[in-house]
Amino acid sequence: MVEQSIYPKDQKMVITTNQVNFFYGATQALFGISLLIPAKQVTALIGPSGCGKSTFLRCLNRMNDTIPHSRVEGEILINQQDIYAPGTDVVELRKKVGMVFQKSNPFPKSIFDNVAYGPRIHGEKNPRRLAEIVEQSLQQAAIWDEVKDRLQANAMGLSGGQQQRLCIARALAVGPKILLMDEPASALDPKATTRIEDLIGELRTNYTIVIVTHNMQQAARVSDYTAFFYEGNLIECDQTPKIFTNPREKQTEDYITGRFG
């Protein structure tokens, strides 16, 4: 069920998934997910807890690889390349597909070292170049002005919202094309949430963003396309205004009107 019609004709697609099944041991968590992720747009994945939206997101940068006894079937193409094909370089994949987690997870190191971590492990040694990358990333993540005078301070001393923006900066520092966000604002207060949402609005000019959220208003505010998951199935995907005003499926309507979930 790959729907091309909901996207503008000239819209480029970055990720194509074809009949993706996912298993935790014997338990199937995803059932035949076929979804297109458009370039430089924000796609929101919504659905009740346990519907598989996070599992699906984590398939896109193979973070599920770390879970013992898990298994993926089907095809996930990023820029026409099957990321589960044998011989795929997971390091290269994760450089291209950055991830921001639900709970901010800065390393217990300095702000500078947090952002420089990615470039360093990928071989960047030149201190001037590193400093450039760090500044650029922090600016893109709209946190530069708050931390520029204390780059050597420990990142654990930042507020929750700042930590999350630092984590976004850290992800950007590796130079990804795609950014996966797993409920990035669910642990933040409303003001910090607004800042993250504004940031997503700014980042969409340069990055393809896939965001998992259980907050429907948030999906409505930040995304261009919304995909609704329910019990491991993709129920429907459409332009965000359409999903929230005139969904095709009864289940979607029930969910967004708050009848369940």
Next chain:
Amino acid sequence: MSRSRKLFITDKLMRLLLMGAASTSVLVVCLIFLFLFKEAGPFVLNPGIGKLLDSQWIPVSFQEEHFGLGPLLSGSALVTALAMLVTVPISVLVAIYIAEIARPDEREFLKPFIEILASIPSVVLGFFGLLVVAPLIKTAFGLSTGLTALTGALLLSLMAIPTIISLSEDALVSVPYSLKNASLALGASHLQTIFLVTLPAALPGIVAAVMLGIGRVIGETMAVLMVTGNSAILTFSPLASVRTMTATIAAEMGEVPFGSVHYQALFWIGLILLVITFALNIVAQRVLKKYGMMK
């Protein structure tokens, strides 16, 4: 007396009883300190505390007796330092393997062996040292005797390794998954994640583990008594025979005249040992607490 009143009183009594039981350990520690002080105390006046700073330990002599703790302290320090040099890298690497790399079945296989190693009586390790390690060292370095500081250190590291492994492993396991995931998601390999994120985050716990290991090693008696050669000389050569503080007490306590100056000097050694291990334990606990790694 009303029923509720009775209940109230039994409650109070039980509380007192249990608190008494729990306080015994505090009481015992205090009593031991007190007792050591009492026995060691007179030495301060006669022959004077300065005698402990002598450079030699010759407690029984027809000429002048010497009670310098220097050679014994240096013996303990040398053996402990050597033991740690061997123990720390091995233990940390093993802990990393068990905590981060081993498959569950490998872990289940390895952990009991490490625990068994911890429970071998030190006298038995001493036999092993005398019959296996000492001859090996003797031939390897072409010495006249295999009973050296290094021999003792190797045996002690066998005792410290299990402690440090299991405490370091706890520290590594308690590093939140979210940090490891953050590193992996940035494209770091498993090994990069271990050495650049997990290990630094677990470092306070590992440092505390090492300190507790040092405490164990410094206080160990039997094995070192058997294999370090028992010569109280001030040296920093790993291949020299030395004598540690613990071995001195164990070897001389049986023959010393009760209440003599020599007897008091031995109690000074005990006092210093106790202070050292006490301090190590307190610092280790502090470190663990500060970084929230206390179980």
